[in-house]
Amino acid sequence: MVTTPEGTEFDVVVIGGGPGGYATALYGASAGLSVAVVEKDKVGGTCLHRGCVPAKELLETASVVRTVAGAKEFGVQAGQPAVDFTISQGRKQKVVDQLHRGLSGLMKGRGITTFVGTGTLSGGGRVEVSGPEGTDEIAGRHVVLASGSVPRTIQGFEVDGKFVLSSDEVLCLDELPASVAVIGGGAIGCEFASMLCDLGSQVTVLELLPTFLTGCDADVVGVVARSFRKRGIAVHTGVSVHGHSSNGSGTTVSFGDNESVSVDAVVVAVGRRPLTEGLLADGTGVVVAERGFVGVDEHMRTGAERVWAVGDVVDTPQLAHVAFAEGIVAIKDILGEAVVPVDYARVPWCIYCHPEVAFAGLTESAAREAGIDVLVKQDPFGGNSRARIIGETDGLVKVVAERGSDGRAGRILGVHMVGPWVTEQIGQGYLAVNWEATPEEVGQFLQPHPSLSEAFGETILALTGRGLHISS
Numbered sequence: 527m528v529t530t531p532e533g534t535e536f537d538v539v540v541i542g543g544g545p546g547g548y549a550t551a552l553y554g555a556s557a558g559l560s561v562a563v564v565e566k567d568k569v570g571g572t573c574l575h576r577g578c579v580p581a582k583e584l585l586e587t588a589s590v591v592r593t594v595a596g597a598k599e600f601g602v603q604a605g606q607p608a609v610d611f612t613i614s615q616g617r618k619q620k621v622v623d624q625l626h627r628g629l630s631g632l633m634k635g636r637g638i639t640t641f642v643g644t645g646t647l648s649g650g651g652r653v654e655v656s657g658p659e660g661t662d663e664i665a666g667r668h669v670v671l672a673s674g675s676v677p678r679t680i681q682g683f684e685v686d687g688k689f690v691l692s693s694d695e696v697l698c699l700d701e702l703p704a705s706v707a708v709i710g711g712g713a714i715g716c717e718f719a720s721m722l723c724d725l726g727s728q729v730t731v732l733e734l735l736p737t738f739l740t741g742c743d744a745d746v747v748g749v750v751a752r753s754f755r756k757r758g759i760a761v762h763t764g765v766s767v768h769g770h771s772s773n774g775s776g777t778t779v780s781f782g783d784n785e786s787v788s789v790d791a792v793v794v795a796v797g798r799r800p801l802t803e804g805l806l807a808d809g810t811g812v813v814v815a816e817r818g819f820v821g822v823d824e825h826m827r828t829g830a831e832r833v834w835a836v837g838d839v840v841d842t843p844q845l846a847h848v849a850f851a852e853g854i855v856a857i858k859d860i861l862g863e864a865v866v867p868v869d870y871a872r873v874p875w876c877i878y879c880h881p882e883v884a885f886a887g888l889t890e891s892a893a894r895e896a897g898i899d900v901l902v903k904q905d906p907f908g909g910n911s912r913a914r915i916i917g918e919t920d921g922l923v924k925v926v927a928e929r930g931s932d933g934r935a936g937r938i939l940g941v942h943m944v945g946p947w948v949t950e951q952i953g954q955g956y957l958a959v960n961w962e963a964t965p966e967e968v969g970q971f972l973q974p975h976p977s978l979s980e981a982f983g984e985t986i987l988a989l990t991g992r993g994l995h996i997s998s
């Protein structure tokens with residue numbers, strides 16, 4: 527066993543270098559703490575290497591295909607687009623590599639020490655690092671667990687990299703499959719369905735629940751469903767998948783009531799599970815709950831002395847920006863500063879399928895189910911000048927507000943968007959919801975014209991009882 531020099535004790539040792547881990551490390555180092563990160567692969571984690579970043583980069587390729595295909599409407603003769611997927615993959619990898627170099631440099635520049643290997647908490651602030659060159663032991667006054675998650679699998683659809691793919695394999699495909707079945711109509715399933723369809727694959731989505739994009743507002747789901755239908759994506763909801771049988775060049779998936787679909791590949795996107803294998807030696811006191819998540823309180827404390835946990839390994843929304851926020855909470859708690867816990871019910875959600883989806887706060891149905899009397903307004907992008915100009919009018923902005931005792935709209939509870947670039951527009955909706963602002967207050971602020979963000983302003987004005995373009 528190799529050990530770090532005697533007396534070497536970091537203020538914080540972080541296990542895992544994904545968004546949860548690197549945010550913890552960067553924030554801790556900014557606050558003057560000495561920080562070590564243990565990472566078995568590359569810093570950046572799932573988000574940078576196998577998730578958000580490569581997925582959104584390939585979705586951008588899909589967007590370019592749509593733009594070129596629609597160019598003649600603008601009088602631009604570009605012909606039918608053809609995708610050279612090797613070049614697409616090359617560009618994606620270049621973006622990932624650039625960001626990886628940037629992150630590595632940033633961490634180094636901040637004085638963060640990175641250990642390559644698998645980190646195991648062995649108690650008392652000691653972390654064993656099993657790397658390519660043997661085993662090392664490092665010590666920290668505080669330890670933050672940020673080991674992340676891996677794709678969930680389902681029985682009968684074991685990932686083989688050929689016929690059955692998880693998100694990890696889809697993002698590294700050499701060639702585009704002519705046809706795919708996507709199991710799971712959540713965020714990942716819909717992003718892949720949209721991307722693969724735009725790049726030329728025939729796509730079928732198989733979702734267990736009665737609706738897809740569960741958790742999104744019903745009107746928003748309706749817009750995505752219409753767009754998917756128009757583009758030829760077959761969505762089957764309320765169906766179980768029973769298994770698949772391959773025939774050498776493709777495979778047939780059986781689902782529902784004696785239905786089947788023959789495809790080149792199956793993409794399994796049924797959620798992600800926390801990764802805790804090898805993370806904890808016996809007797810650390812860290813509690814791993816039933817579904818494999820590490821238990822934490824709102825300060826991200828695990829309950830074991832001087833051990834915190836953040837990111838996908840804890841049971842909170844599996845979003846990189848949530849992991850960033852949790853890392854900041856953990857460091858503030860370690861420093862003994864006042865902590866504002868993350869308000870999980872009001873974090874922003876962004877799904878980058880076409881059309882994009884973004885929201886923060888309660889959906890209309892969730893608010894009504896909670897017994898809240900609400901006032902709701904929505905503005906379709908069809909009436910928005912900028913949406914007409916760019917030729918992307920599918921979508922809407924919907925705002926849910928609490929009805930005050932005077933019958934007027936009070937606190938804004940939820941903002942829901944679907945359509946062009948809404949992932950870039952949700953910021954002001956997020957602020958409105960989290961500031962518990964009212965339409966009267968938000969309605970004071972201007973929106974630039976012509977802009978897509980006017981749809982939010984219009985919806986807010988309508989809620990004040992005096993809309994400009996939409997009736998109140």
Ligand code: NAI
Pocket residue numbers: 680709710711712713714715717732733734735738739740765766767795796797798843844845875876877878
């Ligand atoms: P998810 O939980 O969002 O969706 C999984 C879907 O699969 C659900 O609709 C579920 O009902 C369905 N499902 C489960 N078992 C099934 C079965 N046997 N047959 C058919 N359908 C089945 O998980 P997803 O999409 O894999 O994403 C994982 C995590 O990553 C989520 O927490 C998500 O929020 C996050 N993520 C966020 C993104 C974003 O914000 N843009 C993008 C991608 C992922």
